[in-house]
Amino acid sequence: MQIRYFAWVRERVGREAETLEVPAAVTTVSGLIDWLAERDESYASAFAERDTIRVALDHEHVEHDAPLAGAREAAFFPPMTGG
Template structure:
C-alpha cells in the first residue's frame, strides 16, 4: 500500500510517502495506524495524537474505523481549518 503523509505528520515521519506491505491482520484504518506506530520512533511520534489525524483512502476522506478493503493508498494529515 502506498502511504502518504502531509504537513506535521510528514515532518515527524521524515518522508513524504512510502510503500509498505500491510499485514493480513490490519483490517481498518485504526489497525493501520497501530501498525505504522510500531515501525519506528518517527512513526510513533507522528501518530502519538492519532485521534487528531485525518485519513483518506484512495483520496476519499474516511473515519478511522473504516475498512481498508482493497484501497491502494492511505493519506494522513492534520485537521484542516477554513478561513
C-alpha cells in the same frame, strides 16, 4: 499500499510517501495507524495524536474504523484550518 503523509505528520515521519506491504491482519484504518506507530519512534511521534489525524483512502475521507479492503492508497494529515 501507497502511504502518504502531510504537514506535521510528514515532518515527524521524515518522508512524504512510501509503499509498504501491510500485514493481512491489519484490516482497518485504526489497525494501520497502530501498525505504523509500532515501526519506530518517528512513526510513534507522528501518530501520538491519533484522534486529530484525518485519513483518506483512495482520495475519500474515512473514519478510523473504515476497512482497508481494496484500498490502494492511505493518506494521513492533521486537521486543516481555513482562512
